[in-house]
Amino acid sequence: MTDSPPPLLLTSDDHFMREALRLARKAARQDEVPIGAVIVHQGRVIARSWNQVETLKDATAHAEMLALTQAESALGDWRLADCDLYVTKEPCPMCAGAIVHCRIRRVIFGCPDGKGGAAGGFWNLLQAPNLNHRCEITPGVLGDECVTVLKDFFAEARKRKLLGLAHTKGVAVLPEMSTDGPMFDGP
Numbered sequence: 001m002t003d004s005p006p007p008l009l010l011t012s013d014d015h016f017m018r019e020a021l022r023l024a025r026k027a028a029r030q031d032e033v034p035i036g037a038v039i040v041h042q043g044r045v046i047a048r049s050w051n052q053v054e055t056l057k058d059a060t061a062h063a064e065m066l067a068l069t070q071a072e073s074a075l076g077d078w079r080l081a082d083c084d085l086y087v088t089k090e091p092c093p094m095c096a097g098a099i100v101h102c103r104i105r106r107v108i109f110g111c112p113d114g115k116g117g118a119a120g121g122f123w124n125l126l127q128a129p130n131l132n133h134r135c136e137i138t139p140g141v142l143g144d145e146c147v148t149v150l151k152d153f154f155a156e157a158r159k160r161k162l163l164g165l166a167h168t169k170g171v172a173v174l175p176e177m178s179t180d181g182p183m184f185d186g187p
Helices: 013-029 063-075 093-102 143-162
Strands: 036-041 044-050 083-089 106-111 136-138
Touching: 013 036, 013 044, 013 063, 013 083, 013 106, 013 143, 036 063, 044 063, 063 083, 063 093, 083 093, 083 143, 106 143
Parallel strands: 083 106, 106 136
Antiparallel strands: 036 044, 036 083
């Protein structure tokens, strides 16, 4: 009898992070920094979003912020104490502040941000002892895939800059950035 791989649990951290990665790739196709976020309540996705800063012309339109707003609407409450947030990159201080304020139970992220992460990368706002709430943190879920999506996006952006091509600011992507390339091959 051959050993088969374990079945993919549809409630596993990997499962929900793959959905966040799918949304990050969607952001990249829109020439947004490729970060995706999913919020789960009782094993069910209640919110999903991706960075839309350029599209919405709104510096606060990070994937986490947009997903928090959706989750609050879905539950009819700003308190998200029984919810878990999956995000492809460690949250920034703005997002971490909102996450703490919404009382998210657990934050699961893919890759760390040593320069500006607020979940332990640069500092740890999510578990600051002087705040009224602290989140459980699970780092590194599908971290290599999350890093690859970001690195590919910024490599393509540098290539466009060298070629003298302008940033598309949240509109149609260049033909060479089609979904046929390795960056957009879905999980």
